[in-house]
Amino acid sequence: xxxxxxxxxxxxxxxxxxxxxxxxxxxxxxxxxxxxxxxxxxxxxxxxxxxxxxxxxxxxxxxxxxxxxxxxxxxxxxxxxxxxxxxxxxxxxxxxxxxxxxxxxxxxxxxxxxxxxxxxxxxxxxxxxxxxxxxxxxxx
Numbered sequence: 656x657x658x659x660x661x662x663x664x665x666x667x668x669x670x671x672x673x674x675x676x677x678x679x680x681x682x683x684x685x686x687x688x689x690x691x692x693x694x695x696x697x698x699x700x701x702x703x704x705x706x707x708x709x710x711x712x713x714x715x716x717x718x719x720x721x722x723x724x725x726x727x728x729x730x731x732x733x734x735x736x737x738x739x740x741x742x743x744x745x746x747x748x749x750x751x752x753x754x755x756x757x758x759x760x761x762x763x764x765x766x767x768x769x770x771x772x773x774x775x776x777x778x779x780x781x782x783x784x785x786x787x788x789x790x791x792x793x794x795x
Contacts, residue, residue, distance in 0.1 A: 663711050663716065664709060664710060665703065665706060665708070665711045666707040666708060668716055668719060668720075669688045669707065672688035672691065672719065672720075672723040673687075675724075675727050679728070681726060686700075687732070688723065689703045689704065690732070691722050691726065691736055692715070692719055694722075695718045695719055695736055696712075722735045722736050731754060733748050733754045734748060734750055734754070737749060739754055741760065742763060742764075
């Protein structure tokens with residue numbers, strides 16, 4: 656990908672990114688490019704499409720270009736954009752942490768449901784004294 660132009664539209668950035676991602680073998684390259692833009696711009700996928708003819712903000716365009724290059728090298732989406740969602744949280748993310756799995760969200764939902772019915776005062780687990788589901792290499 657070349658340097659972002661000051662007058663480039665979001666559509667132009669998306670087209671160039673999709674071509675790079677497709678060449679790298681990323682499936683659904685156009686959608687992937689839009690998802691990367693949405694993640695970095697802090698907006699929804701549909702809003703990216705609706706605003707595609709707008710001028711691409713320089714700061715977002717620069718981040719976008721770097722994220723696309725990372726993704727084209729095969730780096731997982733969440734690491735490429737530096738963030739991911741977990742339940743109601745938007746988390747910053749880099750290679751030092753594992754990407755939260757959807758299965759873990761389901762586990763947390765089950766535990767929260769169970770804890771709401773727990774007869775233990777304060778909904779605390781008697782074995783550990785807290786409701787920690789997993790603390791694996793988080794440094795907490």
